[in-house]
Amino acid sequence: MSSAPSFTEPKSGRWIDRGRHAQWVLFALWLECVLVWMVRYWGSFDILDFRDPDDAMRLVQVRDFLNGQSWFDVSQHRVNPPFGGPMHWSRLLDLPIAGLIALFRPLLGAHGAEVVACVAVPLITLGILFLLFRRALRDFLGNGLSLFAIALLATSFAILAQTPPLRIDHHAWQIVMAAATMGGVLHHDPRKGGIIAALAMAMWLHISSEALPFAALVGGVMAVRYAQSAAEWPRLMTYMLVLVAGCAGLLLLTHGWTGSLMSYCDAMSPVYLAPLAAVTAALWIAHRLVPQDRAILRFLPAGVAGLAGAFLFARIGGRCLAGPFATLDPVVYEFWYKGVLEGLPIWKQDPMLRAIILLPSLAGIIGLCVAWKREPDPARRVQWLSLGLLAAGGLCVAILVMRSMSVAHLFALPGSAWMIAGLYARVETMKSALARVALVLPLCAISPAGLTSAAVLMAPAPLSVTPSTSCSSPAQIAALANMPTTTLFAPLDIGPSILLRTSHSVIGTGHHRNVAGIGKVVHAFLAPPDQARPIILSTSARYLLVCPNLDETGRYRKAQPNGLVAQLVAGHRPSWLTPVKVPGVDYMLVYRIER
CATH class of the missing domain: 1.20.58 (Methane Monooxygenase Hydroxylase; Chain G, domain 1)
Incomplete structure (x- = not known):
C-alpha cells in the first residue's frame, strides 16, 4: 500500500474532483438510500408502524406541542395521571416534525401530514449527515476519498438503522452532530474549527x-x-x-x-x-x-x-x-432497564452484536493507524492521529454502551475508506483481469456491510419480528379505542403506542424519569395477585392489559412464575379482575379492575 491512495490528493483534471460532479454523486448516493428505504417500509407508512416505542412517543410529544402544550413542558400528562410522566427529551427535535405537520396539514389532513413528516424527517436527516460528513473530510481527503467514505457510510448497518422512514427519535441527530464535530476537529482554521465543534457538541x-x-x-x-x-x-x-x-x-x-x-x-x-x-x-x-x-x-x-x-x-x-439511572429502584433496574439491550455494555450482548460492534470499528482503526504511520506530511499526520483517537475513543464508549456504536463506526469510516482505496489501487495495477476480480471480492468483505454480514454468518441470532397477530401490532392497539376513554394499567413497552393510537392514559412507559409509574407497573406484574392488587388500586387505572407474546411479559413470567402476569397468561384470574371483550382486540387480555 502506498503512503496514501492516489485520489487523496485531488487533481483538477479528474471529473470526481470537480465540485458539481461530486455533488451529483453525493445526491445519487442519498437517493439510492431513499429509494431502498421507501420500498422496504412502504407498507408501514399509512399505519405509522413504528419499530421502536420511542418513535411513537416522539410523535405523541409533537402532537401535544401542536395542540398547545408549553414549549418548556415536555412531560406526558396522560402518563401516570393525575401526576404526569416527566420526560428528558429535547423540544428542539420536535421542530422539524412539527413544522412539516403544520405545513402539510391543510393539504393532507392531520394523519396525512403526520405520515409525510415521519417519513421525510429521517430521510432529510440522512441527507444532512451525508453533507456534513463530506464537508468534514473533503479538504483533508479530497472529493474522491470523501465520497468513497460516504459510499461506505451507505452500507453501514449501525448508522442506517437510525435513518429509515418513521425512525423519528433522536439517535440519527446524534450521528449528525458527531459528523459536524468531526468537521470542527479537522477544520483547517483552528478558531473556526473550535466554534464548529463546540456548537455541534x-x-x-x-x-x-x-x-x-x-x-x-x-x-x-x-x-x-x-x-x-x-x-x-x-x-x-x-x-x-x-x-x-x-x-x-x-x-x-x-x-x-x-x-x-x-x-x-x-x-x-x-x-x-x-x-x-x-x-x-x-x-x-x-x-x-x-x-x-x-x-x-x-x-x-x-x-x-x-x-x-x-x-x-x-x-x-x-x-x-x-x-x-441512579434513581431507579433495584427491581425496576433489573427487570426493565436490563431489558433495554441498547443501553448495556458489549459483554451483555449476544455474540453477533459483539461482532457487529467491534469489527467495523477495528477495521477503520487499523486503516487510520497505517495511514498515520505512512503519512510523510506532519500536518496530515496530525489529522490522521485525530481521526484515530476519535475512532478509538468512540469504540471504547460503544463497548460500554451499545447504542453508541453508530458514532464509533462513523469515526472509523475514513480509515476503512483509505485502506480499501489503497488496496484497490494496488489491485488495479495487476495485468490479469481474473486476479483483479478475485482480489476485489475480499475488499468488499472489509467494508462495513461485509464485516456486518460476516458477523451475522459467524454468530447468527434470531430476528425479532412483530407478527400481524401480535397483541402489540398497530391494529390491535388501535382497537383499544373502542373502549371509553380511561386509564390503562398496561405493559411499559406498548404504553407509547396506546398514547399514540387511542385517547387513553397509561400508568407507565419505558421512560425512566417516571420512576413512580414504572415502579408500580413492574412491581405489580411481578407480585402475586393478592400483593399486586393494592399496588394497582393505588393508581388511577380502571382496566388492566396483558400482552402474552410481548418480550416484556416473557421476562415477568420467567422471573416470577407465580406473579400476576404469569398467572393471567396461564388462565388463573383473581376475583378482582373481570374479563372484558373489546371489539377488534383478539390477542390481548383485557380486564376491568374491581375496586
Whole structure:
C-alpha cells in the first residue's frame, strides 16, 4: 500500500474532483438510500408502524406541542395521571416534525401530514449527515476519498438503522452532530474549527447526555493537537468557551430560567455545566501560568483542567456520580432497564452484536493507524492521529454502551475508506483481469456491510419480528379505542403506542424519569395477585392489559412464575379482575379492575 491512495490528493483534471460532479454523486448516493428505504417500509407508512416505542412517543410529544402544550413542558400528562410522566427529551427535535405537520396539514389532513413528516424527517436527516460528513473530510481527503467514505457510510448497518422512514427519535441527530464535530476537529482554521465543534457538541449534549464522554473525547483530541503544535491553542480554547456558552444558551432556551437551574442526571443541567465551566476556567488560567515552549508543557493545562472539572463534579455530583439511572429502584433496574439491550455494555450482548460492534470499528482503526504511520506530511499526520483517537475513543464508549456504536463506526469510516482505496489501487495495477476480480471480492468483505454480514454468518441470532397477530401490532392497539376513554394499567413497552393510537392514559412507559409509574407497573406484574392488587388500586387505572407474546411479559413470567402476569397468561384470574371483550382486540387480555 502506498503512503496514501492516489485520489487523496485531488487533481483538477479528474471529473470526481470537480465540485458539481461530486455533488451529483453525493445526491445519487442519498437517493439510492431513499429509494431502498421507501420500498422496504412502504407498507408501514399509512399505519405509522413504528419499530421502536420511542418513535411513537416522539410523535405523541409533537402532537401535544401542536395542540398547545408549553414549549418548556415536555412531560406526558396522560402518563401516570393525575401526576404526569416527566420526560428528558429535547423540544428542539420536535421542530422539524412539527413544522412539516403544520405545513402539510391543510393539504393532507392531520394523519396525512403526520405520515409525510415521519417519513421525510429521517430521510432529510440522512441527507444532512451525508453533507456534513463530506464537508468534514473533503479538504483533508479530497472529493474522491470523501465520497468513497460516504459510499461506505451507505452500507453501514449501525448508522442506517437510525435513518429509515418513521425512525423519528433522536439517535440519527446524534450521528449528525458527531459528523459536524468531526468537521470542527479537522477544520483547517483552528478558531473556526473550535466554534464548529463546540456548537455541534452543545447541540449533541442537549439531545442526549450520552454525548458527555464524546465531549471529553473531543476536548482530549484537541489537547493532543495543541501538544503537537502551539498554533492549535485557539481550537481548544474556543471549543471550551463556545461549548459552555452554547450549553447554557440551549438550556435557557428550552427550559426557561427556572427550569435551567434544576439539576438532572440524565440531561445537560447545572450538575454538568458547572464542571464544564470549571474546566474552561482552569484551562485558561493554566495556559497563562505554564510555559508553552515544549509539547509536554502544552499538554499540562489540559490535564489540570480535567482534574479541576472532575474535582468539582465529585463535590456537586451527588447521586449523578452513580450514573443517569441512579434513581431507579433495584427491581425496576433489573427487570426493565436490563431489558433495554441498547443501553448495556458489549459483554451483555449476544455474540453477533459483539461482532457487529467491534469489527467495523477495528477495521477503520487499523486503516487510520497505517495511514498515520505512512503519512510523510506532519500536518496530515496530525489529522490522521485525530481521526484515530476519535475512532478509538468512540469504540471504547460503544463497548460500554451499545447504542453508541453508530458514532464509533462513523469515526472509523475514513480509515476503512483509505485502506480499501489503497488496496484497490494496488489491485488495479495487476495485468490479469481474473486476479483483479478475485482480489476485489475480499475488499468488499472489509467494508462495513461485509464485516456486518460476516458477523451475522459467524454468530447468527434470531430476528425479532412483530407478527400481524401480535397483541402489540398497530391494529390491535388501535382497537383499544373502542373502549371509553380511561386509564390503562398496561405493559411499559406498548404504553407509547396506546398514547399514540387511542385517547387513553397509561400508568407507565419505558421512560425512566417516571420512576413512580414504572415502579408500580413492574412491581405489580411481578407480585402475586393478592400483593399486586393494592399496588394497582393505588393508581388511577380502571382496566388492566396483558400482552402474552410481548418480550416484556416473557421476562415477568420467567422471573416470577407465580406473579400476576404469569398467572393471567396461564388462565388463573383473581376475583378482582373481570374479563372484558373489546371489539377488534383478539390477542390481548383485557380486564376491568374491581375496586
